[in-house]
Amino acid sequence: MYSVLNDVLISDDNWLFAYQGTNYIHNILQGKSALTNKQLRTWKTLLEERKECCSSLGADYHFIILPLKQCVYADKLASYTISELRPARQLQKNTGAVYPLAFFQELKKESHCYYQYDTHWNDFGCDKFYASLLKQELPAEIEPFYAVPLHDLWVKIHSEPCPEGLCYRYPQNNIIYYNQIENVGGLIICENKIHSKNIAVIFGDSFSRFCINTISQYFSHVFFFQTTGFDKDILLKIQPDTVINCHAENFIHSAEEIRFQSFFEALLYKFLISGKNTLLQQKELKQYAFLLPDEHVQILQEIIFLFQKPHFTVEHILAYLCSQHGFDEQKLIKLLSHKKIS
Secondary structure (H helix, E strand, O other): OEEEEOOEEEEOOOOEEEOOOOOOHHHHHOOOOOOOHHHHHHHHHHHHHHHHHHHHOOOEEEEEEEOOHHHHOHHHOOOOOOOOOOHHHHHHHHOOOEOOHHHHHHHOOOOOOEOOOOOOEOHHHHHHHHHHHHOOOOOOOOEEEEEOOOOOOHHHHOOOOOOOEEEEEOOOOOEEEEOOOOOOOOEEEEEOOOOOOOEEEEEEOHHHHHOHHHHHOOOOEEEEEEOOOOOHHHHHHHOOOEEEEEEEHHHOOOHHHOOOOOHHHHHHHHHHHHHHHOOOOHHHHHHOHHHOOHHHHHHHHHHHHHHOOOOOOHHHHHHHHHHHHOOOHHHHHHHOOOOOOO
8 A cells, every 4th residue: 555645655664756746757657648659759760860969979879767766666556556658668669768677676676776765766776777788897896884865755744854774885986077056957077087988978867966976987987967958069079988868757758848958958947047046157167168169158158147137037038038149938938937857
């Protein structure tokens, strides 16, 4: 059996799962978001185009859909029905998408690969998955330890502190830059000096961001961009050996609904909703300007400057972007319509 409290699905043994949320997880799991044949053909074409683009750069391409925790631990929710008519399963069967549900269902027999009180996989699950994906064995072992883990679900239903749980980490920290933007628009760069040359670009969500140091053990350099897009301009500048789109299955809808087609759109969204609280300042933009076309860097710098003006609102800036840079007003409004992007 299970119960639902404050949008959290609770199993009999107190494992917590996201119930619905802004991404309509329950609807997805009940098969209410199934893709049409036309949408599947669009996805197939899109992924083939991405693979061809990466191949032209000499890079491998992986499109990975990470299973929802309910699917991996379905045995804890015996009376909760999970439909096979969900986008992740459909894309697995009809495109080159990787949906490693069976992998994690087997891995959990060795040790838990998702957190008990959180939505996400843990570093153990991430580490084992990347070892399998890239067919690599690392000389160092990931270390287990006890700490308060990620607990985005626990805080929704409890006022007391979250209990400690089993966590994992690599002691070597390879993160050399983080732009301090959480969720959409986040940029993390890792450097692993003991690894042979293998540069990766990852377009992903919080699953990758929280485990980026673990992922970095498998590459000499990792450029992680928190966006649902696939940015060709960035790939041309970085010239990676491996390109990965890695998204939780609750973010996989029709290809036409991809929220951010590029990292610039993700940053634009974050700057506009953050207003005066935008953390990324002009010096950081200049320092990493090689990742974006000059005109995009200039636009973001202008947004920072305009928000410093007294009484200047998002509406003023939208009007400015349309009049001075030719943006489509309806597209900007649609870009800003998402209340939460994780």
